[in-house]
Amino acid sequence: MANAISILPDQQLAVLNDTYRKAVARKRLKVTLAAVAFFAALIIAAIGAEVNLRTLFSYFGNFISYFDRILTLEDGTRVWTNFGEWFWGWQKWLKMLGETILISYVGTLTGAVIAFVLNFFAAQNTSPAPWLRFVVRRLLEFARTVPGIVFALIFVIAFGLGPMAGVLAIAVHSAGALGKLFSEIVENADMKPVEGVRSTGASWLSCMRFAVLPQVTAGYASYALLRFEINVREASVMGFVGAGGIGQELVVAIRKFYYSDVSAILVTIIVTVFVIDITTGWLRGKLFGKEARA
Amino acid sequence: MSQLPKPDTDALRTKYPDVFDRPASARLAMPAMILAVFAIFVFGLVDLGFSPAKLVSGLSQLGWITVMMIPPDPGSSLPAYLAALGETLSIALLGTTLAAVAALPVSLLAARNIIPSNLLRFPVRRFLDSVRGVDTLIWALVWINVVGLGPFAGVLAIALSDFGAFGKLFSEAIEAADRKQVEGIRASGGNALHEIRFGLMPQVLPVIAGQVLYFIESNTRSATIIGIVGAGGIGLQLAEQIRVLEWQKVSFLILMILVAVAAIDWISGKLRFAIIGQRAIA
Numbered sequence: 105m106a107n108a109i110s111i112l113p114d115q116q117l118a119v120l121n122d123t124y125r126k127a128v129a130r131k132r133l134k135v136t137l138a139a140v141a142f143f144a145a146l147i148i149a150a151i152g153a154e155v156n157l158r159t160l161f162s163y164f165g166n167f168i169s170y171f172d173r174i175l176t177l178e179d180g181t182r183v184w185t186n187f188g189e190w191f192w193g194w195q196k197w198l199k200m201l202g203e204t205i206l207i208s209y210v211g212t213l214t215g216a217v218i219a220f221v222l223n224f225f226a227a228q229n230t231s232p233a234p235w236l237r238f239v240v241r242r243l244l245e246f247a248r249t250v251p252g253i254v255f256a257l258i259f260v261i262a263f264g265l266g267p268m269a270g271v272l273a274i275a276v277h278s279a280g281a282l283g284k285l286f287s288e289i290v291e292n293a294d295m296k297p298v299e300g301v302r303s304t305g306a307s308w309l310s311c312m313r314f315a316v317l318p319q320v321t322a323g324y325a326s327y328a329l330l331r332f333e334i335n336v337r338e339a340s341v342m343g344f345v346g347a348g349g350i351g352q353e354l355v356v357a358i359r360k361f362y363y364s365d366v367s368a369i370l371v372t373i374i375v376t377v378f379v380i381d382i383t384t385g386w387l388r389g390k391l392f393g394k395e396a397r398a
Numbered sequence: 399m400s401q402l403p404k405p406d407t408d409a410l411r412t413k414y415p416d417v418f419d420r421p422a423s424a425r426l427a428m429p430a431m432i433l434a435v436f437a438i439f440v441f442g443l444v445d446l447g448f449s450p451a452k453l454v455s456g457l458s459q460l461g462w463i464t465v466m467m468i469p470p471d472p473g474s475s476l477p478a479y480l481a482a483l484g485e486t487l488s489i490a491l492l493g494t495t496l497a498a499v500a501a502l503p504v505s506l507l508a509a510r511n512i513i514p515s516n517l518l519r520f521p522v523r524r525f526l527d528s529v530r531g532v533d534t535l536i537w538a539l540v541w542i543n544v545v546g547l548g549p550f551a552g553v554l555a556i557a558l559s560d561f562g563a564f565g566k567l568f569s570e571a572i573e574a575a576d577r578k579q580v581e582g583i584r585a586s587g588g589n590a591l592h593e594i595r596f597g598l599m600p601q602v603l604p605v606i607a608g609q610v611l612y613f614i615e616s617n618t619r620s621a622t623i624i625g626i627v628g629a630g631g632i633g634l635q636l637a638e639q640i641r642v643l644e645w646q647k648v649s650f651l652i653l654m655i656l657v658a659v660a661a662i663d664w665i666s667g668k669l670r671f672a673i674i675g676q677r678a679i680a
Contacts, residue, residue, distance in 0.1 A: 146495060152488030153549040153630070166544040167554075203446070210442035213435070249656050251623045253535070254633075257640045258648075262463060263456035267446040341535040344627055345637075348446070355627075358539045366540075370532060377531040 174367040191368050197353060201376055203267055204349035207342065208335035211271045215278025216328045219244075222279070223286035224312050230290055230298075232308055240283075247280025252338050256347040267348030274335050274342070282331055289323040290316060325391065329384045336380050340373050467649035479635060479651060483658055485549050486631035489624070490617040490662075493556025498610045501561050505568030506594065512572065523566075530562030534620045538629040549630025556617055556624070564613070571605040572598060607673045615659075615666045622655050 112120070175182060177189055184190070191197075222240050224230045231237035252273050259269035297315035306314070343351025350373060357365040411418045472479055506512050508522045538555035545551050580597035588596065625633025632655060639647040 145491060149488035149491040152484050153492055153553050155492065155550055155553060159545065159550065163545045167541075170540065170544050206442040206445060210439060210446065213439050246656070249619070249659055250652060251619060253623050253626060254636065254652070257626065257637060258463065259456070259460070261640065261643070262459040263452065268448055268452065268456070271442075271446060271448075337531070337533050341533045344535060344539075354536065355539065358543060361543075370536070373536075374528050374531040378527065 174363045174370075177364050190364055191372075193353075193365065193368075194372075197350065197369060197372055200343075200350040200353050201372060204339045204342075204351075205336060205376070205380075207267050207270045207347075207349050208274060208332060208339040211274025211339070212278050212328060212332045212335050214271070214275035216282055216324070216331070218275065218279035219282035219286050220324065222283050223290060224316070226283060227287040227290035229293070229295055230312065230316060244280045244283040244287075247276050248284060249280070250277075252277035253341065253345060256342050257345050260346050265346040267342075270339060270342035270347030270349060273347060274339060277338075278331050278335060282327060285327045286320075286324055289320045289327075293319045322391070326388055329388050333381055333384050337377055340377075463645055466645040469646065470650035470653050471646040472650045473644075473647055475635075475647070479632065479654060482625075482632040482635045483654055486621045486625070486633070487618065487658070487662075489549055489552040489556060489629075489631050490614055490621040492553045493621070494560055494610060494614045494617050496553065496557035497560035497564050497613075498606070500557070501564035501568055502606070504561075505565045505572060508565055508569035509572040511575070511577065512594070512598075523569075526562045526565035528562075529558060530566065532559065534559040534624060535627055538624040538627050542628055547628045547630075552621060552624045552629035552631055555629055556621060559620075560613055560617065564609070567609050568602070568606055571602050571609070574605075575601040604673060608670050611666045611670045611673070615662050618659055618662045622659075 111117070177186060179189075222244065225232070225236050225240040226244060228237070231240075255276050256269055256273035259272050263269045263272065293316055297319070298311050301311045301315040339349050339351075340354075341351045343349045343353070344355050346352070350369065354366070354369045354373070356362075357369055504522065504526070508519055508526060510519065513519050513522075534555055537558045538551060541551040541554045541558075545554065575598055579601065580593045583593045583597040621631055621633075622636075623633045625631040625635070626637040628634065632651060636648065636651045636655075639651060
């Protein structure tokens, strides 16, 4: 069953081929230009960041050997051959780790409460006045864009060294991030219940409490849990600027070249982050079902 | 006023027993949870050394700092700050590109439709998870030990921590790709590499490009802070000015960061729409 493919006469074919070639050439030119622009940007960036390929290659060995060193105990054996020696400071580290988790817990909860109070003012459909909405939105944007660790640096000077500065920094940063997400949930809420409540003569506060809140709490809790996960990671570095938690131990270990301690603390942090990721994921699934994740 | 019919409570009660007589465990679950959340919170406050006195004095201190920050003023170091900002942008761009280039082949190994074997995929995924589980600042500290202080350490730190994130995101994009094109290539006699190059990549690349652009944007934020541990960029200036209590310069630097992040947001948003179209923004 041989199907003959009809071939157009040469004249017609030439026109079609020509158009096709032109279309492809235009597309290729566009891609090439974009690629050239991108490489130019990369080269400028490489000069700006003082990148030197030779240094990279000569230092790459250092990177490998760094991992080799942090995985070696002082007596020259591999770390996993002697767990007792590797995790010699586990009691202290666990305590600091507990502090880290507590910092992120208290910080996330405080931030979530602030975001909860502010988000009704920031959402388009529930805000009582446009100017209030504008002010609250800018405030949240500011809290979200300035990195948490910058707040921590400033708070360490205001509140003194210690976990308090870390908690407040995480709280401010989370309030900004959660406030935006919360207000987006509110904006997606069904407004019919609000009209229903308002028609009974209820105040703005009652509208929020009885019409909006029941629709949005699950979403709030889901986002807050997600934020907690992120904040545990963030709290693990708060110690770098003196704001408490396990970061303090890690920065000391790295700066003072206590190699095996570095790997031990890193392993502790990674395992904790895993455990928290899995636990909050499980909790979220259990509380709100799978679809509430989006 | 119309008279509503009185509800027949007993009949309703027998008809819907679980509405009227919820077991005590179901009724107590919510208050118990709230109580637990609150109890841990209070324990945390006590354990972390919160005290009203400290809070008040800190807040008044913070108020002073805020007053001293006004008006933002770079003094005579504006050129240095602009250079630092350029350094930060360079770090973000280079780090993200390096990470994307390195993550693409690895993400193929972590995708279920490329490597069906769980045994092979599992270690790759856990490896990516561990790289991602460590904060960028920690990687920056490690790299400073390896290549010394400076922006180069920052580039490598961003590259490494994004490598973990990209590996996961790319492999998810690959898993979501349509199988049919790949089958078509195989039917016409292409080998495994052809399948990936012509069947998979055209579907995956726009998604990946969108994610890379998004990460350049979010990395501008990360790059602003890695300077705090000495890995170059505007964070270095910021940390220094905070340490010497030059509050006007601090507020100027923070403003610069805000403006830069907003500008990058805007540009990468435009680029993203140009590459992948309006709809695929998720």
